[in-house]
Amino acid sequence: MNNSNGIGIFGYKKLPQDAVDIRIKVFVEEQGFDEEFDSDDERSMHFVAYTNDKAVGTCRLIRLDSEKHIYAIGRVAVLKDYRCRGIASELISSAEQYLSATDKEGATVLIHSQLTAIGFYEKLGYKLTGECDVEQGCPHAMLKKDI
Numbered sequence: 302m303n304n305s306n307g308i309g310i311f312g313y314k315k316l317p318q319d320a321v322d323i324r325i326k327v328f329v330e331e332q333g334f335d336e337e338f339d340s341d342d343e344r345s346m347h348f349v350a351y352t353n354d355k356a357v358g359t360c361r362l363i364r365l366d367s368e369k370h371i372y373a374i375g376r377v378a379v380l381k382d383y384r385c386r387g388i389a390s391e392l393i394s395s396a397e398q399y400l401s402a403t404d405k406e407g408a409t410v411l412i413h414s415q416l417t418a419i420g421f422y423e424k425l426g427y428k429l430t431g432e433c434d435v436e437q438g439c440p441h442a443m444l445k446k447d448i
Contacts, residue, residue: 308388309351310395316342319349319356320376327378334437341375348395350379350388357383362396370408372400377412393425397448408448416440 313320321338328334341363350358358379365371374396379388400408411430414422419429419442427444434441 307352308357308386308391310391311349311351312395312399313347313349316345316347316361317349319351320347320359320361323349323356323359323378323380324376326380328376331381332439334439336437337376346396346399348392348399350392352383352388358388358392360389360392360396362400365411370404370406371411372404372408373411373413375413377418389421390425393422400448410446410448412444412446413441414444416442419444 316338324337328337342361345361345363347361348359349356358377360377361375363373363375365373374393377389377392379392397410400410410427412422412427413436416433422444423429425446427446430443430445432443
């Protein structure tokens with residue numbers, strides 16, 4: 302899917318190398334996380350944003366509870382030189398659109414966000430649940446949105 306900003310978003314049922322490379326650059330090299338990849342990657346839908354044929358951002362969508370229609374968007378990452386261009390918003394929107402098209406019953410989406418990104422997700426309609434914790438030394442909070 303291409304938008305007016307020249308950003309193309311593509312979905313993958315298996316973790317593509319482009320998403321791996323972005324997540325290593327952002328979460329491992331920039332932010333110092335050492336437990337970046339997990340078994341959830343195997344059962345997630347992965348989205349990668351491209352501009353001028355270069356992979357610049359990624360996120361994943363995972364089903365947490367099919368009976369209750371609960372999902373999570375996570376591992377949202379955009380390369381440093383491409384931030385503040387709407388790419389992360391496009392990734393979240395693409396994941397939400399995919400979810401709306403595949404789960405016709407309506408769904409709740411959770412995002413386990415670093416505290417520094419909460420305002421970004423609130424602008425996209427996510428609300429804090431009040432649950433906070435620390436993951437790999439970094440404070441996080443849970444947000445949710447009904448789709």
